[in-house]
Amino acid sequence: MRNAFANCLTELAKSDTSLMLFYADIGNRLFNNLKEIAPDRTINAGIAEANMASMAAGSAMMGQKPFIYTITPFTTARNFEQIKIDIAYQNQPVIIVGTGSGLSYANLGPTHHSFEDIALMRSLPNMNIVCPADSDELSVLMPQLIKLNQPCYFRIGKKNEPKVHKILPDLKFGHAYTMQEGQTVAILATGTIMPLAHDLLIELQSKGINAELVSFHTVKPLDTQYLALACERFEHIITLEEHNVNGGFGSAVLEYISEQPKTPRVHRFGIPDRFIDQVHSTEDARKKAGLTVLDIITTLKNRAVI
Amino acid sequence: MNLEQIAAKIRYTLCDVSSKTKTPHLGSSLSCTDILTALYWQVLNVEPSTPSMPSRDYFLLGKGHAASALYTTLAYRGFYPVADLYQHGQTDSVFEEHPGINSPKGVDTVSGSLGHALSLATGMALTCKIQKRTNRFYVLMGDGELNEGTIWEAAMFAAGKQLSNLVAIIDFNKLQGTGESCEIMHLEPLEEKWRAFGWHTIRLDGHDILAISDALKGAQSYDKPVCIIADTIKGKGISFMENDNNWHYRIPTQDEVEKAKQELGLK
Numbered sequence: 001m002r003n004a005f006a007n008c009l010t011e012l013a014k015s016d017t018s019l020m021l022f023y024a025d026i027g028n029r030l031f032n033n034l035k036e037i038a039p040d041r042t043i044n045a046g047i048a049e050a051n052m053a054s055m056a057a058g059s060a061m062m063g064q065k066p067f068i069y070t071i072t073p074f075t076t077a078r079n080f081e082q083i084k085i086d087i088a089y090q091n092q093p094v095i096i097v098g099t100g101s102g103l104s105y106a107n108l109g110p111t112h113h114s115f116e117d118i119a120l121m122r123s124l125p126n127m128n129i130v131c132p133a134d135s136d137e138l139s140v141l142m143p144q145l146i147k148l149n150q151p152c153y154f155r156i157g158k159k160n161e162p163k164v165h166k167i168l169p170d171l172k173f174g175h176a177y178t179m180q181e182g183q184t185v186a187i188l189a190t191g192t193i194m195p196l197a198h199d200l201l202i203e204l205q206s207k208g209i210n211a212e213l214v215s216f217h218t219v220k221p222l223d224t225q226y227l228a229l230a231c232e233r234f235e236h237i238i239t240l241e242e243h244n245v246n247g248g249f250g251s252a253v254l255e256y257i258s259e260q261p262k263t264p265r266v267h268r269f270g271i272p273d274r275f276i277d278q279v280h281s282t283e284d285a286r287k288k289a290g291l292t293v294l295d296i297i298t299t300l301k302n303r304a305v306i
Numbered sequence: 307m308n309l310e311q312i313a314a315k316i317r318y319t320l321c322d323v324s325s326k327t328k329t330p331h332l333g334s335s336l337s338c339t340d341i342l343t344a345l346y347w348q349v350l351n352v353e354p355s356t357p358s359m360p361s362r363d364y365f366l367l368g369k370g371h372a373a374s375a376l377y378t379t380l381a382y383r384g385f386y387p388v389a390d391l392y393q394h395g396q397t398d399s400v401f402e403e404h405p406g407i408n409s410p411k412g413v414d415t416v417s418g419s420l421g422h423a424l425s426l427a428t429g430m431a432l433t434c435k436i437q438k439r440t441n442r443f444y445v446l447m448g449d450g451e452l453n454e455g456t457i458w459e460a461a462m463f464a465a466g467k468q469l470s471n472l473v474a475i476i477d478f479n480k481l482q483g484t485g486e487s488c489e490i491m492h493l494e495p496l497e498e499k500w501r502a503f504g505w506h507t508i509r510l511d512g513h514d515i516l517a518i519s520d521a522l523k524g525a526q527s528y529d530k531p532v533c534i535i536a537d538t539i540k541g542k543g544i545s546f547m548e549n550d551n552n553w554h555y556r557i558p559t560q561d562e563v564e565k566a567k568q569e570l571g572l573k
Contacts, residue, residue, distance in 0.1 A: 020436075040436045046466075051425045051459035058429025061415070062437065066429075082456070085419050086426060090407060 001157040001192075002030060002099045004135035008142045009067065010034045013041065019146065020059065022052045024070035026099075050079040056094045057086035065093050065146060071105065072098030072114035072155065080120055083151075088124040093149045096121075097156060101131070102192060102242025103276070104158035106285035113285075115271045119247025121153040122220055129220040130173065131155040131191035131241075131249075133164045137171060137217055144173040157192040164194045164215070171215070176223040182212030185305070186230055189240040190216045190249045196286070197240045199293050207306060211238075219249050224256055231260045236305050238267045242291070245270040267303065269296055309515045313343045314570040316378050317543045319388060321566045323374060325558045329395040329403055333541040333553035335375035337479040338446060340513045341536055342379040345444060348519035354384035357411040363441055366427045369448035369477065370404040370417030377401050377410065385412040421454025423447065424474060428460045431472040431531075442526070444473045450482025453491050458503065464531045465504025472531040473522065474505070477512060479540040481551045500533040512536025544569055 010033045013019040020041035021034060035042045041064075045052035049070060056066040068075055075098050076083070087094045098117055105112040121129050128150055132138040138156060145152045164179070171177050176188070180201060187204075189197035197213060204211040212234070216223065230237060237257065239250035250268030257263050271289045279285040286292060290299075300306045307315075316339050324332045346352070350363045367376050374394060381388045390410070393399035400410045404418025415426055427443040434441050451457065464472050478496065480487055487493055497507040506528045510517045518536065525532035540554075541547030544566045558566065 020433075043432070046459070046463060048456075048459035048463065050456045051428070051463060054422050054425030054456065055429030055432065055460070055463070058426040058431075059433040061426070062430050062433040062439075064433055081419060082422065082425070085416060086422055090416050 001132065001135050001138055001161050002027065002159055004138045005097065005099070005142070005156055006030045006034060008139050010037060012143060012146065013038045016146070017041070018063065018065045020064050020066045022056050022066055022068045024049050024052055024074060026070050049074045050082045053079040053082035053094070053096070054086045057090060057092045060092035060094050061090075065095070065149065067095045067097055069097040069099065071112055072101040072117050073112065076114065076117040076120055076153065084124055087151045088126045091126050092151060095145055095152045095154055097154045099156050100158045101155045103282045103285045103289070104192065106276070106279050106282040110275045110277055113276065115242075115244040116247070117153070117155065118219060118241070118243050118249060119251075122247065122252060126151050127220065128152040128218070129155065130218050132217055133189070133191055133194035133215055134161045136163060136165050136168050137215065140169060140171045141173060141217060148173065155191055161192055162195050164198060169215075171217060174218045174221050174223060176226040177215040177217065178212065179215055180211075180213040182210045184211070184234060185209055185236045185238065186212040186214060186234045187238045187240060188214045188216050188253060190219055191242060193240050193242045193291070196291065196293065200238070200240070200296055203293050203297060204306070209306060216249060219252060222252050222256060227253065227256050228260065231257060231262050231264055234264045236267060237264050238269065241270045243270050244273060246273055265305070267300065267305065269299075309343055309347055312347065312382060313339050313515065314543070314572060316343065316375070316382055318567050318570050318572050319378050319391060320374055321544065321558050321563045323378070323391050323394050325560055325563045326392055327394045327396065328557050329374065330555045330557060331371040331374065332556070332558065333481070333547060333551065334369060334372040334448065336542050336544065336547065337538045337540045338369070338372055338375050338477045339542070340515050341446060341475055341477060341518055342375055344515045344518035344522060346379050346383045349522040350444065351442075352412065354412070357385060361441065364414055364427065364430060364443045366415050366423040366443065366445045367405065367417045368420065368423035368445055368451050370419070372448075373401075373403060373405050373417070376405070376413065380410065380412040386410055420448070420451040421456040424460040425456050427472060428464045428469065431464070431469045432467055434471060435467075435469065442471045442473070444475065444522070446475045446477060448482065449476060449478045449480065449487040449493060452476065452493060453482075461500065461503040461505065468529055469531045470529050473525045474531065474533045476533065476535045477538050478535055479538040481540045481549070481554070483554055485551070496535050500535070505531050505533040507533045507535060509535045509537070512538035513542055
């Protein structure tokens with residue numbers, strides 16, 4: 001997904017001179033093409049993420065539409081207060097890109113995991129949050145975020161994420177995208193966890209449950225129009241994310257649904273409220289976190305959902 | 307009215323507004339009054355009737371708790387009436403205790419959390435270089451503010467990019483919120499520190515308006531960012547406030563305001 005990001009930005013920056021990139025000394029060679037077409041606008045900010053966030057806000061105040069880019073914890077948590085004051089409060093159109101989100105860098109340990117970033121960004125007024133599931137979702141949504149001209153958090157993966165759509169999806173910022181219509185149970189997933197959500201759908205189908213699968217690429221603003229209807233249509237809503245179950249996408253869904261007149265049960269699946277360490281791969285880490293089809297099915301059985 | 311007289315009027319108004327609106331940080335505001343006077347009457351390309359003039363110079367207040375000093379300077383410079391200052395800190399007032407997004411005309415950025423302004427200005431200065439614009443950027447920071455790590459991130463970056471359109475001014479009054487700044491952290495030798503970070507540095511008396519003006523004008527001739535270290539006195543101009551850190555938070559009584567007025571030579 002990071003290659004798709006670099007390619008997409010390079011293409012868009014050719015004609016839009018307001019676009020510029022600040023990156024915190026990562027992505028060796030990733031931005032070479034961008035540097036060629038826009039050397040002045042491709043800025044290595046050094047390993048100084050707090051300064052990078054404020055500089056991008058300053059740049060936006062001068063009329064640019066900057067991106068800031070580094071590994072997720074360093075572009076969201078390390079510099080959170082700069083994002084709060086200089087980007088969100090001053091409402092500057094900076095797109096904060098978190099690469100390698102969730103468990104993408106599982107083997108690098110908790111320093112490189114991000115299970116708190118959505119919670120942090122959700123708590124900021126003016127902030128939009130978009131989590132593409134694959135490179136197609138990224139390339140469809142990115143021009144829309146630029147056009148939005150508002151603070152935005154763009155939570156992306158690492159590389160070689162499996163494609164989740166057969167054709168380029170017609171995604172609209174702020175609108176949930178239904179990949180498979182169903183009844184009784186809805187699976188709402190955001191970001192790189194989508195292939196697992198798809199596997200879960202297949203498993204439920206094999207058990208005779210006609211579930212719905214939805215890509216909730218936009219976490220904020222939450223598509224309450226979809227959710228309001230979902231409250232009428234479903235008895236159970238399953239949320240899936242590579243983020244702490246507390247404070248993330250599932251929490252956002254739960255908060256909304258809890259205040260509706262008809263409330264389906266919400267089953268949140270994500271990272272349990274603990275650090276995940278001593279793992280070799282994303283797959284390992286998901287197992288440790290209980291993020292497997294088997295674990296989810298077991299929980300759903302225990303809760304008499306299926 | 308000469309510059310010293312302007313500064314004296316600003317100082318009196320600071321005391322009176324603080325007393326009447328019960329808003330603190332008088333010591334910090336008095337400390338930087340002469341620097342602001344030099345900037346707004348001698349250096350900055352700003353136009354009170356057109357505060358958003360695209361070619362203007364930008365002033366960023368790092369030490370946001372000295373908001374009153376900035377508001378009062380802008381009032382005397384003609385951005386809005388001095389009488390408006392008495393809304394300071396009141397409900398629905400644009401004169402918030404720390405400058406917010408609804409700040410009065412002439413205030414470009416939010417302040418209050420220390421260590422943001424130099425980074426913001428660095429991004430602005432870099433962008434104007436890319437856009438081939440001639441605006442200049444001036445940042446005023448407290449010595450306590452230099453405790454913040456982002457200052458040094460920005461200092462390294464700005465020097466690396468040779469941002470000659472950027473000037474940092476340190477209001478070096480040797481006192482921060484709860485103690486002596488050189489004891490709380492190892493600040494000195496400050497000139498050498500900034501020089502080592504790649505800046506041209508100048509040290510001067512932060513209450514000599516002419517010297518500050520000359521240094522700020524001269525800063526335009528360097529091919530790198532310039533840091534002016536201004537030795538100042540917290541509470542400057544009012545004998546019973548000078549170097550007394552209680553005036554970081556204390557509010558003067560009206561009797562004390564009258565005493566201050568006399569000391570400042572105002573009738």
